[in-house]
Amino acid sequence: MAKVPVQFTLNGSEKAEFVESGTTLLNTLRDKIGDTSPKGGCQQGTCGACSVIVDGELRLSCLTLAETCNGVAITTTSGLAEGGVLHPLQRAFLDTFATQCGFCTPGMIMAAKVLLDHTPNPSREDVVEALSGNICRCTGYEPIIQAVLTAARANSQNAA
Amino acid sequence: MALALQTFATVKDANAALKAAGTRYLGGGTLVVRAANEGDVSVSGLVRSTDPALSAIEINDGKVSIGASVTMAAIAGHPDLGALARAARAVGGPAIRNMATVGGNLFAPAPYGDFAVALLALDAAVGTGDAELPIETFLADRDNSRAIVTYVRFALPKGDSFRFLKVSRIKPKGVSVLSIAVVLEHAGNGTVSSARIALGCMADRPVRARAAENALFGKTLDPDGIASALAAVGEGIAPITDPIASAWYRAEVLPVHLGRLLLG
Ligand SMILES: Cc1cc2nc3c(=O)[nH]c(=O)nc-3n(C[C@H](O)[C@H](O)[C@H](O)COP(=O)(O)OP(=O)(O)OC[C@H]3O[C@@H](n4cnc5c(N)ncnc54)[C@H](O)[C@@H]3O)c2cc1C
Ligand code: FES
Ligand code: FES
Numbered sequence: 104m105a106k107v108p109v110q111f112t113l114n115g116s117e118k119a120e121f122v123e124s125g126t127t128l129l130n131t132l133r134d135k136i137g138d139t140s141p142k143g144g145c146q147q148g149t150c151g152a153c154s155v156i157v158d159g160e161l162r163l164s165c166l167t168l169a170e171t172c173n174g175v176a177i178t179t180t181s182g183l184a185e186g187g188v189l190h191p192l193q194r195a196f197l198d199t200f201a202t203q204c205g206f207c208t209p210g211m212i213m214a215a216k217v218l219l220d221h222t223p224n225p226s227r228e229d230v231v232e233a234l235s236g237n238i239c240r241c242t243g244y245e246p247i248i249q250a251v252l253t254a255a256r257a258n259s260q261n262a263a
Numbered sequence: 264m265a266l267a268l269q270t271f272a273t274v275k276d277a278n279a280a281l282k283a284a285g286t287r288y289l290g291g292g293t294l295v296v297r298a299a300n301e302g303d304v305s306v307s308g309l310v311r312s313t314d315p316a317l318s319a320i321e322i323n324d325g326k327v328s329i330g331a332s333v334t335m336a337a338i339a340g341h342p343d344l345g346a347l348a349r350a351a352r353a354v355g356g357p358a359i360r361n362m363a364t365v366g367g368n369l370f371a372p373a374p375y376g377d378f379a380v381a382l383l384a385l386d387a388a389v390g391t392g393d394a395e396l397p398i399e400t401f402l403a404d405r406d407n408s409r410a411i412v413t414y415v416r417f418a419l420p421k422g423d424s425f426r427f428l429k430v431s432r433i434k435p436k437g438v439s440v441l442s443i444a445v446v447l448e449h450a451g452n453g454t455v456s457s458a459r460i461a462l463g464c465m466a467d468r469p470v471r472a473r474a475a476e477n478a479l480f481g482k483t484l485d486p487d488g489i490a491s492a493l494a495a496v497g498e499g500i501a502p503i504t505d506p507i508a509s510a511w512y513r514a515e516v517l518p519v520h521l522g523r524l525l526l527g
Contacts (some may be wrong), residue, residue, distance in 0.1 A: 124266065146297075146301075163359070168289070168292065171268070
């Protein structure tokens with residue numbers, strides 16, 4: 104199978120790889136580039152564990168072909184901490200026990216980040232809607248919703 | 264088995280490449296890449312076109328044309344397409360809506376195809392490179408359709424003449440038990456002068472409820488006025504059975520939900 108070049112930025116740094124045509128973005132990120140923060144849960148679009156942010160929009164990397172991502176900017180959860188300091192969402196997930204097994208966490212954080220980027224002071228309904236494509240089998244969701252609301256409050260206090 | 268993707272700048276070249284056996288068009292990929300991940304080996308090659316016209320939304324004089332690559336999120340967020348936002352938001356969760364295209368929704372088998380249900384009630388025209396078909400004709404023959412859909416076109420519904428309802432078990436995002444879209448026009452005396460009713464999950468693809476449409480003609484939208492339409496809405500339907508609901512259940516609840524939509 105012919106290999107095709109793909110080039111994009113991942114968490115701010117340039118990446119260039121040759122992948123087999125038809126390779127998903129999820130497999131490219133995990134197996135080629137070594138960023139294992141997006142998780143392969145269902146490969147069916149149903150669990151949201153593979154969520155990443157592409158040019159500011161939430162995407163499912165398991166249903167996205169890598170070669171359609173030439174020139175885009177990709178953000179994953181592994182790119183959020185700065186200099187060892189956790190992102191407010193990561194901090195809030197820890198503080199509110201929103202992570203149990205942790206498998207859904209990176210996808211949840213991606214979905215939450217897109218929400219807070221557009222809606223800094225979301226309502227509870229906004230949070231539920233934003234996370235509606237992400238499944239968690241451990242927490243019962245409530246701590247996750249609280250984590251996102253907590254992070255939003257922390258952000259607005261910092262901004263004030 | 265790996266998929267090979269071919270990308271073309273023009274729809275014409277992409278259409279030519281689609282003539283090869285085993286190829287399929289790639290829209291947002293939410294169904295076609297999913298099928299490949301699941302081990303569907305009937306598709307060995309994907310074809311797409313990056314022609315910017317496919318991603319355009321044009322609105323002139325109340326006429327809307329939406330390119331086939333336009334996503335549900337783009338429709339839901341468009342300031343002049345507020346009437347359709349509810350139907351666009353009915354498709355999947357936020358990430359799916361950022362990927363799912365209008366073109367792909369026209370091909371999505373039930374329980375999917377919620378936006379196509381809306382387009383059927385709006386009596387849209389479906390454009391391919393060289394032809395334009397009424398959506399009903401297009402849907403009926405979609406399994407044999409090989410040409411790339413390039414746009415859908417329809418008249419923007421006036422006021423609150425367009426109504427849409429999706430029923431699902433999981434809120435806010437869940438697969439359809441059923442979906443219903445209605446476009447109603449009223450005569451001066453308040454009676455229904457024209458009705459188009461489209462149903463999702465009542466066959467393997469969106470269908471019109473003609474008997475119910477006819478039964479609404481000349482009636483007022485009150486419990487007595489709509490009774491004959493509710494009695495007729497099950498005529499000719501063949502609902503799907505899936506893990507969400509049985510055909511029997513879907514048929515039972517259809518008149519209830521149509522009634523709520525008409526009276527709401
Ligand atoms: C988790 C999940 C939840 C979902 N929930 C919903 C839902 O609630 N409601 C709903 O309606 N759907 C739902 N879907 C199904 C799907 O996402 C949508 O129907 C979507 O609109 C399909 O569009 P796509 O661009 O992703 O299609 P693709 O997967 O790209 O294509 C689907 C089919 O259409 C053909 N096709 C696509 N575009 C064209 C074109 N322009 N010309 C010719 N052929 C074309 C492809 O060849 C393929 O056969 C869901 C899917 C997933 C994975
Ligand atoms: S792995 Fe992509 S949605 Fe589950
Ligand atoms: S913490 Fe285990 S799936 Fe969410």
